[in-house]
Amino acid sequence: MRYLFTLAALVIFVLANLPPGAGGEGGDSLHALAFLFLGATGYLASGRWRVTWLALMIFGGAVELAQLWLGLQRDPSWTDWLIDIIAALVGIGIGRTAQAAFLVKS
Numbered sequence: 001m002r003y004l005f006t007l008a009a010l011v012i013f014v015l016a017n018l019p020p021g022a023g024g025e026g027g028d029s030l031h032a033l034a035f036l037f038l039g040a041t042g043y044l045a046s047g048r049w050r051v052t053w054l055a056l057m058i059f060g061g062a063v064e065l066a067q068l069w070l071g072l073q074r075d076p077s078w079t080d081w082l083i084d085i086i087a088a089l090v091g092i093g094i095g096r097t098a099q100a101a102f103l104v105k106s
Contacts, residue, residue, distance in 0.1 A: 005041040016063045019073045032087040039091020049092045060084030
């Protein structure tokens with residue numbers, strides 16, 4: 001699960017910083033889907049929801065700062081970061097629910 005989370009984070013970071021004509025697309029729904037997935041896989045990889053959430057808050061902020069500093073025709077947004085934070089928390093909840101539902105108890 002850690003490899004899946006790491007690969008997803010790398011792909012999301014690259015896609016979020018590509019210029020719009022080169023495949024980088026924006027939008028609230030894409031932010032939400034990306035961070036839902038990262039939240040769920042991050043929690044399943046670590047088992048620690050607070051650490052996962054903090055890491056994803058920092059990661060979301062880093063994505064927005066990279067968009068500002070790289071100057072690749074991407075616009076950083078506080079709204080995007082807020083969506084990232086909320087979606088990550090919901091994704092963590094999904095990960096926790098999935099883990100509880102499929103956890104084998106002896």
